Amino acid sequence: MSDPLTTPPPKTPDEQSAWERRIEAALWNSRFLVLLAIVPSLLGSLALFVVGTLDILKVVGDVIHYYLVGSSQDIHENLVPDIIIAIDIYLIAIVLLIFGLGIYRLFVSRIDRAEARYPKHPFNVASLDQLKDKIARVVILAVIIEFFRAVVDIRFTTPLEAIYLALSVLALAAALYLMGKSHKGE
Numbered sequence: 110m111s112d113p114l115t116t117p118p119p120k121t122p123d124e125q126s127a128w129e130r131r132i133e134a135a136l137w138n139s140r141f142l143v144l145l146a147i148v149p150s151l152l153g154s155l156a157l158f159v160v161g162t163l164d165i166l167k168v169v170g171d172v173i174h175y176y177l178v179g180s181s182q183d184i185h186e187n188l189v190p191d192i193i194i195a196i197d198i199y200l201i202a203i204v205l206l207i208f209g210l211g212i213y214r215l216f217v218s219r220i221d222r223a224e225a226r227y228p229k230h231p232f233n234v235a236s237l238d239q240l241k242d243k244i245a246r247v248v249i250l251a252v253i254i255e256f257f258r259a260v261v262d263i264r265f266t267t268p269l270e271a272i273y274l275a276l277s278v279l280a281l282a283a284a285l286y287l288m289g290k291s292h293k294g295e
Contacts, residue, residue, distance in 0.1 A: 143216045150209035157202035164195040193258040200251040211240040
């Protein structure tokens, strides 16, 4: 008696009709539709890396101008928030890069160079769940950076607001700790 849970082996091309071969070839090639997500994702990542780099270069230029030329505009108020914004932009660029390359690897083809030289590289994902997990970690970092940027701009009016800030920082630290514990083996 055959086991109903076992899957029969795939048919060889000789066992398939011409229509079945064509339909299966079209279905298999439809995986290239993900290129409609991959290419814009990589282009968006490139654009964000350029924007983040230009933002950092502008900050460096402002610092040089302030200290060497003697600009009258004070840079201290915007220095840290501008750098934090650039870091946030870089993290979003990394999310787009991991997404694009991860989807390519899952649906189109393995990235042989990455797998041969760097088997634990973030681009080497084995499933959609693993890709989602890697993206979620970077997104959480971006949220933390955004929170940090908001904290830099906070002006407390009551002691209760300072307590809320402390509790928020404690909650973020706990989330980072738990996230790190859950990925200890990676």
